[in-house]
Amino acid sequence: MFFSIHDLEVRKIHFDVEFPPGEIDFLDPGVRQTGVLMARGTAELLSHTLGEIRVRGHLKVTMEAPCDRCLEPAALLIDSDFDLFYRPLATGPEAPEVEIHDGETEIGFYVKDGLELEEVLREFVLLAMPMQKVCKPDCKGICPQCGQNRNEAACDCRLDLIDDRWAALKNL
Ligand SMILES: [Zn+2]
Numbered sequence: 001m002f003f004s005i006h007d008l009e010v011r012k013i014h015f016d017v018e019f020p021p022g023e024i025d026f027l028d029p030g031v032r033q034t035g036v037l038m039a040r041g042t043a044e045l046l047s048h049t050l051g052e053i054r055v056r057g058h059l060k061v062t063m064e065a066p067c068d069r070c071l072e073p074a075a076l077l078i079d080s081d082f083d084l085f086y087r088p089l090a091t092g093p094e095a096p097e098v099e100i101h102d103g104e105t106e107i108g109f110y111v112k113d114g115l116e117l118e119e120v121l122r123e124f125v126l127l128a129m130p131m132q133k134v135c136k137p138d139c140k141g142i143c144p145q146c147g148q149n150r151n152e153a154a155c156d157c158r159l160d161l162i163d164d165r166w167a168a169l170k171n172l
């Protein structure tokens, strides 16, 4: 879905879209969309600006990325409001300096005559991915010594760990 400046000059555009996995390329091989992405909201051209577009709404999607601790796939639900601003990317020697102030981190740029909704959604999903990606809150991770996934089995690396097999033999 493309928001052209021409259309936005006339009116605010409403969208209510669904993208099945695979339709949006997240450009990151470590990140995969596993559920339908649902997004609704509006795009509008802000008056009294040099063509700034504001896209806001709500997005819901389930993504998958390797768990930070054990590297198994971790499901990450994003269910969040968004409010993003895009400025025209000016080119040429007369381009004015664009100042980005603190707190305006959600500013992007668009080129030519408009903005693609899919690009807005991709950018927001990547922004909204949690810093810590874990398959479950109590993931035990991989043993740094032997590489065993400690969610699947314990390993014998910790010296202070009592080995149950020896304890069982002593009872024979
Ligand atoms: Zn994990």
Ligand SMILES: [Zn+2]
Pocket: 143, 144, 145, 146, 147, 148, 155, 156, 157, 158
């Ligand atoms: Zn180990």
